[in-house]
Amino acid sequence: MIGEELIQLLTPEGQRIAHPEYESTLGGDEVFSFYRDMVIIRRLCNEATSLQRQGQLALWAPLQGQEAAQIGAGRALAPMDFTFPSYREHGIAWTRGVPPADMLRIFRATTTGGWDPQKYRHSVPTVVLGNQALHAVGYAMGVQRDGAEEAVMTFFGDGASSQGDVLESFVWAASFNAPIVFILQNNQWAISEPSSLQAKIPLYHRAHGFGFPGFRVDGNDVLAMYEVTKRALDNARAGGGPTLIEAYTYRMGAHTTSDDPTRYRIDAEVEMWKHRDPVERTKALLAREYKVKKAAFDEVASEAEELALQLREDVLAMDAPDPITMFDDVYADAHPLVNEGRREMIELGVSGPR
Amino acid sequence: MIGEELIQLLTPEGQRIAHPEYESTLGGDEVFSFYRDMVIIRRLCNEATSLQRQGQLALWAPLQGQEAAQIGAGRALAPMDFTFPSYREHGIAWTRGVPPADMLRIFRATTTGGWDPQKYRHSVPTVVLGNQALHAVGYAMGVQRDGAEEAVMTFFGDGASSQGDVLESFVWAASFNAPIVFILQNNQWAISEPSSLQAKIPLYHRAHGFGFPGFRVDGNDVLAMYEVTKRALDNARAGGGPTLIEAYTYRMGAHTTSDDPTRYRIDAEVEMWKHRDPVERTKALLAREYKVKKAAFDEVASEAEELALQLREDVLAMDAPDPITMFDDVYADAHPLVNEGRREMIELGVSGPR
Amino acid sequence: MTTTTMTMAKALNEGLRRAMEKDRRVLLMGEDIGKLGGVFRITDGLQKDFGEDRVIDAPLAESAIVGTAVGLAVRGYRTVVEIQFDGFVYPAFDQIVSQVAKLHKRTDGVYTMGLVIRLPFQGGIGAIEHHSESPEAYFVHTAGLRVVACSTPNDAYWMIQQSIEHDDPVIFCEPKSRYWEKGEVDLDNPPRGLFDAEVRREGSDVTVVAYGSMVKTALRAAEAAAGEGVSVEVIDARSLSPLDLAPMITSVEKTGRLVVVQEATKSASVGSEIVAELTERCFYSLRAPGVRVSGYHVPYPPSRIEDAFRPSVDRVLDGIDRVMGYA
């Protein structure tokens, strides 16, 4: 039955549903903590969107709609695992402990990175579609050579899955039996292009053609995302090789704040997906099954509010770097052309905070 | 049952074998003419190898062992179809009418092309692994736009099938439902690398992951190669989209005349494949079933001999071009840097035939 | 002469439309160029008017976009490829260098590689990384390609049409920071040949050669220099391969001083080429070495500090000062 269906453990109405291969191993507290993560990251994401609208960010790539896909996958990771994201993985970054303000640095255009990737074991965003998938496989080959019991995870979208780099990463992962989990967030759109342009059949089938398991999971079901990812990670760490997980989800917002989705998609589609909201679904489960009270939900909401306020404060305090820093860390060692540029900038008096 | 088995219509011993989906539609004369093609191209290939050994060619890439894969596929083409080869498709070139001497020009290093690709509807060899697969899909998109009932065929090896370009060509062929047949000659080796390094499961499975049919055919069985290819081409011309055909075969010789296969493969393997020889197999069928007499076989042999002699003569007569020709056809229109180079060469007196 | 005012983005759109009307074998292909009209709206409305067969939304794979355009060229089509941003042309580099640039030669002229690769290039729009690159030198170094850069709406309108009509492959560089600036477009007559440079401002003391976004910067610097009594001639190179050296030589023979301005980094750049060529050809005229005012030898910086990376009016003036400093 592998890969023949959408793996779901929770209906859009928040009802549990049985699956022949997977069942949720999470207790109420854990589900609640997942819920908390989703609420917070959504709130932070919305704050980022307003910051952008207010001219405080150059751009923002909202994850709204994809909270369960990311929190479910991210929470399945072990601390020593390493992750290679694309540019929309704010939820993953959150589960890795990256400070929210750091996630926004690249979008405030004060850096091209944002955080110390070794510290959080979470690489900086990769903007060129697909490049990171190969880095992840290479890292996983390093894990193998170290004899470490660690897994690697990488992320890309339905659009990026057409790129040679992603497809070559499948070849390599299979060939070297690399300890890696590919998370393909199929949010139905690559900017204006529907996922049907990239593939006429479900994307997770690709993995089978390369000789490793692929699954399609309800990406708006945090329980299913967690369980399927966890098993794939355990399998990878145990030497079982790669897995592709297609998180079937939806990008509720614009591609980025520069995008105008009304040009290419209809409201009805967005409306339909609203009924599959990942956060509401989890909330319904918590309320019904674990009798979580309004007060607890309210508390999460106000915690999220505080974090959003803090984020705003942090972002507003984020100054443009001194231009002279563009010459730092270009090379590990001195390079005459870099030195020449630095000297010229100093002579021109352009340096100094802006 | 699609893709679950090796499609074979003729055993290595030259016995017909039934297949639930395919049967040979060829009469004795046609089988004989396929045999003739295989004998000739093998003989020409051997002549090229000796020419190289004698210093008359810079390099040669022998096709020995792959005659059935190429003649079977090539003979299935209709005149208006268009083909995009790699560098080892001498058998295909033969079926397209390319003069044998022209096939050797690139290996005599007197040109980087060799023939008029529009005349034979067979493109010039592509040396960069995989590049041609995308050209073929693009051409097929042109066929679609012209509303023509033509198919396109492209060729690559087991090694090249790891390249991003080949994999992207699968994405595109599926997305645009392009009238194309991909012939993957799995000759078990990519120079020194066994095909198991490129994939842990049969390569034809890849097609299924991209959403179009893929088959593994006994590439040493010219009847099966012909029938499967023919059906795929018909299907493509009728709007049925792409097909991947993995011709399961063997490279009997060295990768090229520069290669030393004793460094990486064992004799026993080569011996085993000798028993599956595509030419002998067809000959056995002809002798047994169609009562073809020794005289007829001998006639083919001497025809091949004559062609080989002719080839040798043609090649020996092939002079290096005048160096000044390097400035021709770089651009369709004049370019000052090209003109400058041409002028300099004339002034230096380097021009003139060498 | 019918002239009308429009932005460079609109001029490109109109130029593409006109080319498509003229020749049914002209196709457009790229990411999001259909319903969305491209992220810069350069192809706005064209899919609606010419259909999905001629304005093709491509799956996300640049090597495939260029590689299939090659196949379409073999079939006789002329495809105008849109690379969404400069920094995303590199996945297609192999197809461009090994195939687009070489197939005409390889087939002894049988294949016409009549395709245009549109490249919104250079920075200055406050974007994130990979959206502000200046990769033109890579293509100028590659035999078999032609490379042009427009700097005004009128040039954009005509040069895109001329590029499509030309039988060689053209890397068409569009200075994205100038997309929304307006200018007069003459709808009847092209300003000049596709591969001709143009003197944008006459002057007698220093020759400044620029292209793309930097033409305007150079003109502003010339204005400022005039205020200080230095007369600057500004030449818009327009074509980078081939370079139209004749007007540059004429100018340098007059001024004796050369400054090249580019956003690209200096090392092995178009600026290096112009300096080397003009030094060879105007050796006795040059009263100072040609200098390059370039982006620095660093990855394009975060855009909050991009103004310090891209040559500014001040940096161009500094370059002018440097060459004026020689006797």
Next chain:
Amino acid sequence: MTTTTMTMAKALNEGLRRAMEKDRRVLLMGEDIGKLGGVFRITDGLQKDFGEDRVIDAPLAESAIVGTAVGLAVRGYRTVVEIQFDGFVYPAFDQIVSQVAKLHKRTDGVYTMGLVIRLPFQGGIGAIEHHSESPEAYFVHTAGLRVVACSTPNDAYWMIQQSIEHDDPVIFCEPKSRYWEKGEVDLDNPPRGLFDAEVRREGSDVTVVAYGSMVKTALRAAEAAAGEGVSVEVIDARSLSPLDLAPMITSVEKTGRLVVVQEATKSASVGSEIVAELTERCFYSLRAPGVRVSGYHVPYPPSRIEDAFRPSVDRVLDGIDRVMGYA
């Protein structure tokens, strides 16, 4: 001082072996580098001695070879990548330009991109197309990369080790036409720093700068010129990014004349860069413009006529004549 005579191919093999012995985190990866030892046998015997985990036969995909080497670098490994031939580096161009060159900066120095990309480059071996390219200018134009080229067995032996030890990514260019030429190798002491140029022959009339295969050609031209009474100084650039300009400046200040020799085409090349830089720095010393003797602006031709494409001794002499022709 222990010296021994060996070919450049053997020197590279020994250099790799020594680097692997010294540091267990050094890996080799590439097509056919295992049992076969690579098509040029540079890695001969290394898989046997260091195992398949350290000498990795790669599936055929250059983007993946470089992309996974980046991941291995993040994990702390130092991978020496073999690109089988120059013309096959382009599929990896995106990873090299967008990731290898930029990740150190992007992570504020956290990621060390200590990887070496070995590139058998230039022509002269009678090969078919794509096996004789000179792509070094593309990398020299890219900030974040370092580019070196060896020209002798001794340099090959030491420079490969120095490149592996260096923390920046190094494009390591090997002149394949010189692989089988022998020379003395000093096993104890490196000749000089990885990024230092070297004067290979002293002279007083003309400075010839060359690298890779062209060093030998330049030396032969110098010899021939000496017969005609022209004293030529030959400098092996060795490092192309950064360029070691100091000895070149010293030389040009002495000779007043500059010729750069390269197999690559001229336009926006390393030669253009050297000419532009030295013109700026030695303006008053130069008695003639620096000239470039280069491959022509055409795709690398079929190898039967490659000798007419690659700068020959005659063409270098012609370049020398040209600069000597100035007063």
